[in-house]
Amino acid sequence: MTDSGSILTFVLVSFCLAIILIIKKDSLPARMKRYLALLAIVMVSLSFVLILISFFGAGK
Numbered sequence: 001m002t003d004s005g006s007i008l009t010f011v012l013v014s015f016c017l018a019i020i021l022i023i024k025k026d027s028l029p030a031r032m033k034r035y036l037a038l039l040a041i042v043m044v045s046l047s048f049v050l051i052l053i054s055f056f057g058a059g060k
Contacts, residue, residue, distance in 0.1 A: 007050050014043035 018040040025033065 004054065007054055010043075011047040011051065014040070014047045018044050 017036075021028070021033075021036055021040050028036065
């Protein structure tokens with residue numbers, strides 16, 4: 001978990017996916033929208049956990 005570049009990349013990708021889904025929500029099919037939204041929620045949640053772990057681990 002010390003590779004901050006990988007964590008930063010994952011955080012950026014997950015937030016970009018969430019933003020794209022919000023912007024393009026009208027043009028996506030309903031079935032695909034549901035699964036992509038669930039994926040985005042999981043990725044953003046994991047990003048917040050990784051950010052917290054990085055902040056708490058920065059003092060060591």
